[in-house]
Amino acid sequence: MSTLQERRNLRELTAVFPDSSPQQARLAERASWPDVIARNALPIGTTLSLVWLATICLVFLNRYVPLDFVPLLYMLPVVFAATRWGVIPGIVAAIAGAAAADFFFYQPLYTFWLNNPEDVVHLALFLFVGIVTSNLAARLKNEANTLRRREKEIRELHTFSSGLATCLTSRDLIFAVQDYISDTLGCSAALIASAEDAYDADATALPAEIRLEALRLVRSGARDAAVAHEQRTGRSWLVRTIVPEILGYSAIAVELGERDSESTTAVARRVAALLDEAITTLKHLKVKESIEQATIDYRTEILRDALIGGVSHELRTPLASILGTCSVLGQMPAVSGDSQVCDLVEAIQDQAGHLDDEIRLLLDATRITANGVKPQKVWTDPTDIVAGAVKQKKRALAEHRLVLDLLPEPPLVYIDPVLTEQALGQLLENAAKYSPAGTSIKVSTSCANDCLEFSVTDRGSGLTPDEIRKLGTRCFRSPRHAIAASGSGLGLWIASAFIAANGGTLHAASEGPRLGSTISLRLPVTSKDSPQLLEAADG
Amino acid sequence: MAKVLVIDDEPQIRRFLRAGFELYEYTVLEAENAALGLRAATIEKPDLIILDLNLPDLEGSEVLERVRSWSNVPVIVLSIQADEHEKVRLLKLGADDYVVKPFGISELLARSEAAMRRHLRSSNREPVVRAGDLAIDLVSRVVTLKGNRVQLTRKEFALLNVLATHAGLVLTHQQLIDEIWGSRAGNIQYLRILVRKLRQKVEIDPTRPTLIVSESGVGYRLDTGSSGSAHARQDISSDTTFAV
Numbered sequence A: 001m002s003t004l005q006e007r008r009n010l011r012e013l014t015a016v017f018p019d020s021s022p023q024q025a026r027l028a029e030r031a032s033w034p035d036v037i038a039r040n041a042l043p044i045g046t047t048l049s050l051v052w053l054a055t056i057c058l059v060f061l062n063r064y065v066p067l068d069f070v071p072l073l074y075m076l077p078v079v080f081a082a083t084r085w086g087v088i089p090g091i092v093a094a095i096a097g098a099a100a101a102d103f104f105f106y107q108p109l110y111t112f113w114l115n116n117p118e119d120v121v122h123l124a125l126f127l128f129v130g131i132v133t134s135n136l137a138a139r140l141k142n143e144a145n146t147l148r149r150r151e152k153e154i155r156e157l158h159t160f161s162s163g164l165a166t167c168l169t170s171r172d173l174i175f176a177v178q179d180y181i182s183d184t185l186g187c188s189a190a191l192i193a194s195a196e197d198a199y200d201a202d203a204t205a206l207p208a209e210i211r212l213e214a215l216r217l218v219r220s221g222a223r224d225a226a227v228a229h230e231q232r233t234g235r236s237w238l239v240r241t242i243v244p245e246i247l248g249y250s251a252i253a254v255e256l257g258e259r260d261s262e263s264t265t266a267v268a269r270r271v272a273a274l275l276d277e278a279i280t281t282l283k284h285l286k287v288k289e290s291i292e293q294a295t296i297d298y299r300t301e302i303l304r305d306a307l308i309g310g311v312s313h314e315l316r317t318p319l320a321s322i323l324g325t326c327s328v329l330g331q332m333p334a335v336s337g338d339s340q341v342c343d344l345v346e347a348i349q350d351q352a353g354h355l356d357d358e359i360r361l362l363l364d365a366t367r368i369t370a371n372g373v374k375p376q377k378v379w380t381d382p383t384d385i386v387a388g389a390v391k392q393k394k395r396a397l398a399e400h401r402l403v404l405d406l407l408p409e410p411p412l413v414y415i416d417p418v419l420t421e422q423a424l425g426q427l428l429e430n431a432a433k434y435s436p437a438g439t440s441i442k443v444s445t446s447c448a449n450d451c452l453e454f455s456v457t458d459r460g461s462g463l464t465p466d467e468i469r470k471l472g473t474r475c476f477r478s479p480r481h482a483i484a485a486s487g488s489g490l491g492l493w494i495a496s497a498f499i500a501a502n503g504g505t506l507h508a509a510s511e512g513p514r515l516g517s518t519i520s521l522r523l524p525v526t527s528k529d530s531p532q533l534l535e536a537a538d539g
Numbered sequence B: 001m002a003k004v005l006v007i008d009d010e011p012q013i014r015r016f017l018r019a020g021f022e023l024y025e026y027t028v029l030e031a032e033n034a035a036l037g038l039r040a041a042t043i044e045k046p047d048l049i050i051l052d053l054n055l056p057d058l059e060g061s062e063v064l065e066r067v068r069s070w071s072n073v074p075v076i077v078l079s080i081q082a083d084e085h086e087k088v089r090l091l092k093l094g095a096d097d098y099v100v101k102p103f104g105i106s107e108l109l110a111r112s113e114a115a116m117r118r119h120l121r122s123s124n125r126e127p128v129v130r131a132g133d134l135a136i137d138l139v140s141r142v143v144t145l146k147g148n149r150v151q152l153t154r155k156e157f158a159l160l161n162v163l164a165t166h167a168g169l170v171l172t173h174q175q176l177i178d179e180i181w182g183s184r185a186g187n188i189q190y191l192r193i194l195v196r197k198l199r200q201k202v203e204i205d206p207t208r209p210t211l212i213v214s215e216s217g218v219g220y221r222l223d224t225g226s227s228g229s230a231h232a233r234q235d236i237s238s239d240t241t242f243a244v
Helices: A003-015 A021-030 A033-039 A041-064 A075-085 A087-105 A117-165 A170-185 A208-220 A261-329 A339-371 A382-392 A417-433 A465-470 A491-501 A531-538 B011-023 B034-043 B060-068 B084-093 B105-124 B154-165 B173-180 B188-202 B236-240
Strands: A189-193 A226-229 A236-246 A249-255 A378-380 A401-405 A413-415 A440-448 A451-458 A505-510 A517-524 B003-007 B027-031 B048-052 B075-079 B097-100 B128-131 B134-137 B142-145 B170-172 B212-215 B219-222
Touching: A033 A041, A041 A075, A041 A087, A075 A087, A075 A117, A087 A117, A117 A170, A117 A261, A170 A189, A170 A249, A170 A261, A189 A208, A208 A226, A208 A236, A208 A249, A236 A261, A249 A261, A261 A339, A261 B011, A261 B105, A339 A491, A378 A382, A378 A417, A378 B188, A382 A401, A382 A417, A382 A440, A382 A451, A382 B212, A413 A417, A413 A517, A417 A440, A417 A451, A417 A491, A417 A517, A465 A505, A491 A505, A491 A517, A531 B154, A531 B188, B003 B011, B003 B034, B011 B027, B011 B105, B027 B034, B034 B048, B034 B060, B048 B060, B048 B105, B060 B075, B060 B084, B075 B084, B075 B105, B084 B097, B084 B170, B084 B173, B097 B105, B128 B154, B134 B154, B142 B188, B154 B173, B154 B188, B154 B219, B170 B173, B173 B188, B173 B219, B188 B212
Parallel strands: A401 A440, B003 B027, B003 B048, B048 B075, B075 B097
Antiparallel strands: A189 A249, A226 A236, A236 A249, A378 A413, A440 A451, A451 A517, A505 A517, B128 B134, B134 B142, B170 B219, B212 B219
């Protein structure tokens, strides 16, 4: 249903709201005459007084000026009473006016008898016009009242809509709905949270039994409103479920007070219309919130890209200059001939290279956190991955003995070669970092159960069961190595993320501290190199 | 004496490149932006261009395209980014090779010499290409390893032939596939298998290839091991060249 349609419905509903006089009039019709007279006693008394006053004025005037239009003047109290108090005082005024005219002004005077048939017609006409006029006037009065009430309610609805429009969050909306219902219906309203341990909005006013009844309705999936009664006080509450629930509130309870069943239906319809309005506004709010979130995400992405670009350019460009300059210095005869100077240049080069590696790790970590890893998979020869990783970590492995135990013809794997090479490189770097210089580091490949495994085995500090469990989590560094070896704890986390992006897993095994460790990357093998493929490649 | 034009907006990079190239008796020309670089490339007619990708006035790839529209001069691209797609794109646009910052001067000199040799070979038609113990005679189609003749299949020789023609320079997977099978018939699985078979015949240890080396995500290169150059000492930082 469109918002416009909802608003129209709401306006129609406000027109039949229980305070309205037509309903009261219908109730009056059904009530007994003594009740009606008792309710109208004061207006009728006042009306008769007005007729009496008009009669005195007319008698006084008639002494000096003979009056031919007496019944006409009695129309004034009729119109006044009908517009002021409604149809019954109007009719009373018409009858009393006709009687007074007959008694005081028509021959024979001071009796209710009429000699002239023409006078009978005059008075009958007056009575008829009076009754019709009082009906019309009363109806006019009702229309005016209805219009005034509509105007008031539309004003209130406008205030409500304006209130909804200014709601910045969904929570503001909840309180706006509740306040509006309380203000306009003149009865307390409470929104009921669906979670047992949550607080209801304005829960202090809501008895526990009504809350339980509301939650029962929610659980039963009822969509219509129901009336619940407080056992102790006998007060009635209208309970209606909210579907879909708004911010965890799944029902609303409105105290009915002394309303009859017709009023209750009208209240239920009005609450339903208000909730529809609120749900529509909530949808708009959610759209608005989504747009704002998207804007924030977009700005964050721009900032992050700028930061990555900035770090990449502003930090790595000077490092590139330092490393490049060192490489030239190292080849200048004046430097290469002097071992001390040569060592110093190498030290600068080592530290600058280390710094560049750390920056690269940070950039990788930022990319993983921001966008996840998007692998560019191609068919790859595992031999190339090992060769690439070893070449990449040549500097880190310089003081270790590298042993390769590779399958001569491993199956091709469908992976991102760059990410896998970096992951294996990280394993090699860790092995070199946590094992003494001069020890061996073995890189092996194996294939079993449709999985290809790259393993890096060292004879270093090993791993405790707790370290094995935590390995690959972001920024994890074992306290055993906190002082001895520097690092950010990002390397294996990045390797793990890169391998996971390729559909693989990272595994660690160790016989214990100082007994070395084996870290493996396991990747799925999806195709065997069939003879047909070999034939096609070289046919 | 070879003339090198360095187009890079970072003065520190230009300074160490000048020192490095002059150490090996190159004449170095410098340009701090694309406009000056293009003018120098036209007027000075360098033997080699070292082109940085991040220039203030024009994208490096745009400069490369303009140079290629009128000249076949060898171009080596420098980049701080190491995106494989970008590398492939640049090679497709006509770059002879690329080097990712940070890099050592030996690395760049080796690539530069390979690019200039390839350029000279295409004009001089030098028949024999050497890579370590491997010798490939492109005219007689004879391949020898440590003086012993190696029997290659037709496709194996086609692969080695195209790598040798661009010795020291990287060739993208697609370039190799196009050369050997044609763009429609070939795929990367065929290429991987063919490379493995070729390595088994020409490498000392095929599980540790040193001649036909892979450039992850980009292609293959026949590594000539900077043969014959005076800069025998490898840079300590050269291992970072291919890292992303």
